[in-house]
Amino acid sequence: MTISTYESVYINAFGTPSLVLDHGQGVHVWDTEGKKYLDLLAGIAVNALGYADQAMARAITDQVSKLSHVSNFFTTEPQINLAKKLVELLVSEGGRPGKVFLANSGTEANEGAMKLAMLHKPGGKIVALEGAFHGRTLGALSITHKPAIREPFGQIPGCEFIVPEVEALAGLGDDVAAIFLEPIQGERGVMPLSEEFLQEARATADRIGALLVVDEIQTGMGRTGRWFAHTASVQADVITLAKGLGGGMPIGAIIATGEAANLFTPGSHGSTFGGNPVAAAAALAVLDRITELLPHVGDMGEWIMGELNAAGFEVRGRGLLLGVTVNDAPGLVTELRKAGFIVNATGPDTLRLAPPLIISRDEFAPFVQALSELRK
Numbered sequence: 001m002t003i004s005t006y007e008s009v010y011i012n013a014f015g016t017p018s019l020v021l022d023h024g025q026g027v028h029v030w031d032t033e034g035k036k037y038l039d040l041l042a043g044i045a046v047n048a049l050g051y052a053d054q055a056m057a058r059a060i061t062d063q064v065s066k067l068s069h070v071s072n073f074f075t076t077e078p079q080i081n082l083a084k085k086l087v088e089l090l091v092s093e094g095g096r097p098g099k100v101f102l103a104n105s106g107t108e109a110n111e112g113a114m115k116l117a118m119l120h121k122p123g124g125k126i127v128a129l130e131g132a133f134h135g136r137t138l139g140a141l142s143i144t145h146k147p148a149i150r151e152p153f154g155q156i157p158g159c160e161f162i163v164p165e166v167e168a169l170a171g172l173g174d175d176v177a178a179i180f181l182e183p184i185q186g187e188r189g190v191m192p193l194s195e196e197f198l199q200e201a202r203a204t205a206d207r208i209g210a211l212l213v214v215d216e217i218q219t220g221m222g223r224t225g226r227w228f229a230h231t232a233s234v235q236a237d238v239i240t241l242a243k244g245l246g247g248g249m250p251i252g253a254i255i256a257t258g259e260a261a262n263l264f265t266p267g268s269h270g271s272t273f274g275g276n277p278v279a280a281a282a283a284l285a286v287l288d289r290i291t292e293l294l295p296h297v298g299d300m301g302e303w304i305m306g307e308l309n310a311a312g313f314e315v316r317g318r319g320l321l322l323g324v325t326v327n328d329a330p331g332l333v334t335e336l337r338k339a340g341f342i343v344n345a346t347g348p349d350t351l352r353l354a355p356p357l358i359i360s361r362d363e364f365a366p367f368v369q370a371l372s373e374l375r376k
C-alpha cells in the first residue's frame with residue numbers, strides 16, 4: 001500500500017524503493033513493518049554517527065530553537081565556526097590553509113569548484129577521470145563519466161575524461177583549468193587511485209597551471225580513518241565535501257586553498273540555504289564525535305578486511321569504505337536484505353560497505369557469516 005502510493009505520487013527517478021524505513025538507533029534501522037536491519041551503507045556514506053545520535057539531535061534542536069535560517073546578508077556563529085574547523089582539520093593533515101564556502105549537497109559543492117576553475121583559467125578545460133562520479137546537476141554531471149546517466153543531458157563544453165593512469169596525465173597541456181579526482185572512486189566500485197597517480201596529478205596540475213580539485217564527498221570526514229583521504233599523498237588546491245559532513249543533515253562544502261580561495265568575489269556565487277545554521281551546528285556536533293572515532297575507523301576497516309579475507313573474499317578500499325568482490329552483487333543485495341542487512345551493489349560484482357563509523361566488531365560479525373552463507 002505505502003509503496004504503491006509512492007509509485008503514484010513520486011517521480012520515478014530511483015525505481016521502486018525496496019523498503020519504507022521508519023526509525024533507527026545506532027547502526028540499526030527498522031522498516032514500517034517492524035523488521036530490523038543492520039545498516040552497512042549508512043545512507044551511502046552519510047550517517048557517520050548512525051541513527052538518533054543524541055549529541056547531534058541536541059545540536060540541531062538547540063539551534064532550531066534559537067535561529068534556523070538567516071540570509072547571506074548576515075552570518076551566524078555555527079557558519080563561522082564550521083568554516084574555521086574545516087580549515088583547521090585540513091591544515092592538521094598537512095593541507096594548505098584556505099577558505100570555505102558552504103553549500104547544501106555534494107553536487108553543489110562540485111558546481112562551485114567548477115566555477116572556481118572557470119575563474120582560475122577562463123575558457124580552460126575541466127578534466128575528470130573515467131569512472132568518476134561528481135553529481136547530477138548539469139555542471140557536475142558533465143564530469144560524471146557514466147554515459148548512461150550523462151549523455152541524455154549533454155555536456156558543458158570543455159569537459160573531458162582521461163583514464164586514471166599516469167601516462168594519460170602526460171597528455172594534458174596548459175589549456176586545462178582543473179583536474180578533478182576522487183581519491184577512491186566510490187561509485188565505480190570503491191577503486192582507490194594509486195599513490196603514483198595522485199602524485200603525478202599534483203605534478204601535472206603544477207606543470208600546466210591547473211587547479212587540482214579533490215572530491216572528498218564520499219571519502220572525507222573520517223570515512224577512511226583520516227579527515228581527508230588525499231592528504232596522506234598530496235595537497236589539493238580545492239576540496240569538496242558533503243555526505244558524512246552533516247551526518248544526515250543536508251550540507252556540502254568547498255575548501256579553496258591558496259590563490260583559489262580568492263577567486264570568488266561578491267556576486268560570483270551564492271545559495272539561499274548554503275551555510276544554514278542548523279546544518280552547520282549539526283556538522284560541528286558530528287565533527288566533534290568523529291574526532292574520537294578516527295582511530296576506531298582505521299582499526300575497524302583493517303579488522304573487517306581481515307575477517308572478509310579469511311572468509312575467502314577479495315576486499316579493497318580504506319577505513320570504512322570497502323568494496324567486496326562477489327558473484328551477482330545485485331542478487332546478493334536482495335538476499336542480504338531479506339536476511340536483515342543493508343548494503344548496495346556498485347556494479348555486477350561489487351558490494352559496497354560504508355557503515356556508520358560507530359560500528360563495533362560484534363555488530364559487524366553477523367554480516368560475515370551471512371555473506372559467507374549466501375555467496376554463490
Ligand SMILES: Cc1ncc(COP(=O)(O)O)c(C=O)c1O
Pocket residue numbers: 044105106107108110133134135136182186187215216217218242243
Ligand atoms: C564522490 C561523489 N561526488 C559527488 C556526489 C554527489 O553528491 P550529492 O548526491 O550530495 O549531490 C557523490 C554522491 O554520491 C559522490 O559520491
